[in-house]
Amino acid sequence: MSDLKRLRRLLPYLRRDRRRLFTALLLLLPLSGALAVQPLLVGQVIAVLRGENAWGWLQAMEQSAALQSLIGLLLAAVLFRLALQGSQSFLVQSIGQRLTARLRVDLFRHSLDLSLRFHDRTPVGKLLTRLTSDVDALAEVFGSGAIGVLGDVVTLLVIATLMLTVEWRLALLLLLLQPPLTWLVITLQQRYRKANYRVREELSQLNADLQENLQGLEVVQMFRRERLNSERFGSTNALYRKAVNGTIFFDSSISALLEWVSLAAVALVLAVGGSLVSAEAMGLGVLTTFILYAQRLFDPLRQLAERFTQFQAGLTAVERIGELFDEHQEIVDRGRSSSLQTQGEVIFDDVCFAYRPDEPILQNLNLHIRAGEHVALVGPTGSGKSTVIRLLCRLYEPQQGRILLDGVDIRDLPITTLRKRLGVVLQDTFLFSGSVADNLMLDTQRPRAELEQICADLGLNPLLQRLPQGLDTPLRERGGNLSSGERQLLAVARVALRDPSVLVMDEATAFMDPSTEATLQRDLERVLNRRTAIVIAHRLATVEASDRILVLKRGRLVEEGTHQELRRQGGLYAQLAELQERGLASL
Known part of the structure; x- marks a missing residue:
């Protein structure tokens, strides 16, 4: 030029x-x-x-x-x-x-x-x-x-x-x-x-x-x-x-x-x-x-x-x-369909994806997650679990196949609508500099009383009481004045505020101590009520509670079923579960 x-x-x-x-x-x-x-x-x-x-x-x-x-x-x-x-x-x-x-x-x-x-x-x-x-x-x-x-x-x-x-x-x-x-x-x-x-x-x-x-x-x-x-x-x-x-x-x-x-x-x-x-x-x-x-x-x-x-x-x-x-915007907001039902059905139809052409991550992946179903994604490191989440949130585009949310191709949905219906809690929680309340609300506007009530329902009151100014406590860059578990609790709370139809949790309890995790699991029952949940976890306690477990290996779905069904099959999941029980591996 x-x-x-x-x-x-x-x-x-x-x-x-x-x-x-x-x-x-x-x-x-x-x-x-x-x-x-x-x-x-x-x-x-x-x-x-x-x-x-x-x-x-x-x-x-x-x-x-x-x-x-x-x-x-x-x-x-x-x-x-x-x-x-x-x-x-x-x-x-x-x-x-x-x-x-x-x-x-x-x-x-x-x-x-x-x-x-x-x-x-x-x-x-x-x-x-x-x-x-x-x-x-x-x-x-x-x-x-x-x-x-x-x-x-x-x-x-x-x-x-x-x-x-x-x-x-x-x-x-x-x-x-x-x-x-x-x-x-x-x-x-x-x-x-x-x-x-x-x-x-x-x-x-x-x-x-x-x-x-x-x-x-x-x-x-x-x-x-x-x-x-x-x-x-x-x-x-x-x-x-x-x-x-x-x-x-x-x-x-x-x-x-x-x-x-x-x-x-x-x-x-x-x-x-x-x-x-x-x-x-x-x-x-x-x-x-x-x-x-x-x-x-x-x-x-x-x-x-x-x-x-x-x-x-x-x-x-x-x-x-x-x-x-001149950098091409790969994720283009076509936004042809603005109406979206809120049941939360997710379908991956013959999806292929690779970060680099010579290293395929997902290969002809087909998933059907029914509305309101709680599903756990399990598999060895590099099997494509986190990639599934990124594609569902449309942070990347698949090279082949379709991803449907309530029967609509996510590429035909306005990005704002899509991401409003998805609540994602990642393993590495990012908090902005600002108050606790600002980090909880982000793009949502809620009355202060409603915000305080949701925090109470999720069991955040002990954490907020420890902070000098409660919800108004200023946070340092990346939430440096909070522990990893405390940052994760805030991440779950801000997702609950969005009232999503699909809740995605990628190793959300990885940094929590057993007591904090138990408290969060109990409070999550209210958040997960009548919502589709996709959970990536390595702990048996988290996986066993799922309605269905999907086992990925090298970007393909190799097993699916409940915890007991997969243990009886004696396949990859059974091997990973047995190793974890012995303390030798994670799911």
Whole structure:
């Protein structure tokens, strides 16, 4: 995709601020004019002092009055430019911040809409870099780059026009230097662009390594990995530093080149202009004007090069942000059927699924779970139990087959409706920073009294009484101030608040002590009443209470029946149950 097409993506974000943008663009011409007129005024001061040809209205005035008028005009031009420059800078910076704020929100929403398959292969640190550093680079580009580039071009055109008006020979001499110099600067900038993309990639990897080590800090310290992980992080940091050095080389090369050419241009003006002054073909005032123009002619080009550096960094950011926006949303909300019965019948019809093409997880799986039935999924590790849950919740799409909820293909249901009817309690409970009440309600709104009653019915009162502020107790990130069992109790409670027709529990009691588990099992009877329940568990006590047990092996249903029926068959389930009774394995 070309840079122009990438930049077009920003147009919808700019339309809301088109009045501010139009005002900022209108200020470009008077700003350039105020800058370009200053060398002319200085040149006229020299001409008046030496008695050379000056502007007609100055010749009719006395020398002191003419000098006072020119100095006043010069001061007015400087103040006028400063006022306009401040106003334009405020407008441009505010537009840039508003643009990037909206862009960051859209990126965040898009990232949340992407399927787990994308997040499985994308490190969190790399995704954070897209939403933070890349968006910030885009803000810098727009704040001081995009409008600045247009301003530099307008300034060059205004200065070139005035130079040709004053002395066309010296003007042509200076302007002929511009095309080859501009070509050289653009060539170096293209190489800078490639180097800057590598910097962004290395920064992403650096953030990913940092985030991984901080999340796994407990394991790092327990297994004394501090030194080894620090060395690996140092290697990643060295690659980032090397990539940054590449951009510094191109940046400094451009600056040095422009500085050298600028000094050479001043020397050339002095040489040619000096000979013309000596031959009385040109006044000293005009030569002074051109010396100043020679300096200011390359100032926009120098600033243009610096802004091109920012601009290239911004284009790199736009490219990387565009790559994230281009990520296909695998889980598309078709939502053709909005009505859904609430019985809770679940059918897997010839379902095949694989996280990777060469590693099938589910193979032609057929399940029929009747409404109100309590079913346990059992099988060895890697048999596909948790995958069944993820497919039912439509976190992934099967490559083949259908999944029906109350006779409707879940792909034809609005995702909001589907997930409202499913209550899921995972083994690893995630709690957000906020109050206990906020974590219980999430997307539901319940009166405080009803919330307190449900907590009491589920036996949460002892837990809430231990907390300093009860339901209003603030939780740290991931519920760090609660034990694993306490977090699991809250997870079950927030599912009960949703009143789902199908309750799914994936190792929900894995982190609970026997006393807490017994309390929860007793209180769950009310939650499970007249609801379909799908339970993944490794404990016999949990599995035995199920109406039916489904045994999976390598993604296929190999056995089904009650606990007693499967024990009598002497198959895989019987083997796993016997091993667990001996304390040698889990179901």
